[in-house]
Amino acid sequence: MVFIHDTEMSLRAAAALVNTLPATDGDGIDRLVSQADFDTYFDEYAYTGTFHRDDAELDMVRGNRQRLRALWDVDREEAVPLVNAMLRDGHALPQLVIHDGFDWHIHATESDAPLSTRMLVEAAMAFVDIIRSDQWDRVRICDADDCESVYIDFSKNGSKRYCDTGNCGNRMNVIAYRRRKAEESV
Template sequence: MLFAHDTEVSLRAAVALVNSASEPETMRTTADLDAFFAEHGYTGRHTGGADELAEVRRLRPRLRTLLTSDRDTAAELVNDLLRDAGALPRLVRHGDVDWHVHAVDDDAPLAERIAVETAMAMIDVIRSDEMSRLDVCSDETCDGVVLDLSRNRSKRFCSPACGNRNAVAAYRARRR
């Protein structure tokens, strides 16, 4: 494991949220938000309403900028996110998850909790100088974000679909 469990979980969730804006968009309905909330193990307040969905959707460009920026810019953006939320880190344990860090109250809006959890995860990425673990998909028709947690840093595509499309194109090019 490259990062602490909660860091990896937060990074995966942030990348999934950012990539949900790519075509075909996968965060259109409150049901999509419910599925995202459950899939990524969020806890705390979740109203599941249209307002909450709109707030989470509005967060995507800000997270995309954070995840695709250089290290110094990312540090500034992390500080901005934490300051805007009035983050106060604390250790918590709930459910099956051992001690980990939360930095805003469980009653804070979901979009704020996502932003702060992403910022907290990015602290580990920045401090360990691992910004190269985040990149944009190598498929020239895609602008998805890639989180590479592989040992050999070989992940180039944001999804199997992009990887398969490029493998088929390379195969066809070789056959010509």
């Protein structure tokens, strides 16, 4: 399934934000505690509009993580009220815009709305596309035994099983290989 560019980018950014939570990759480290962490996130996931780059803004963005994480813990129907609440809380008013070399896409908040609100609403709008296209089965949690990182499966055949935050796929393949070898030697 191929989503349009802005939807895919918003989904990737939402998953990456959730994956900054301490419980995702098993090491218990919060990956969004400082302005440097914030800058690292924004180096990868760009947002337009007003930025304050202060601790209050960082705290508000950190507050989005659990709300977004909840989307990975529910099914499609249960996601609808969560997404609707995000849109309602952000006073979403979708409008087509074109800027900075991007073709027509949707912004659902004003550019001077708080960053955390813009981020939450953009993620909610992207999840609307997943719900509407009946692709909720692509909203996934890593299959690795020791990882709780989240991702959206953008593969054509929908077969992705592991996140991209660690080395989960390779690690689990090595474990399976060693298990098979051990069973063969018995």
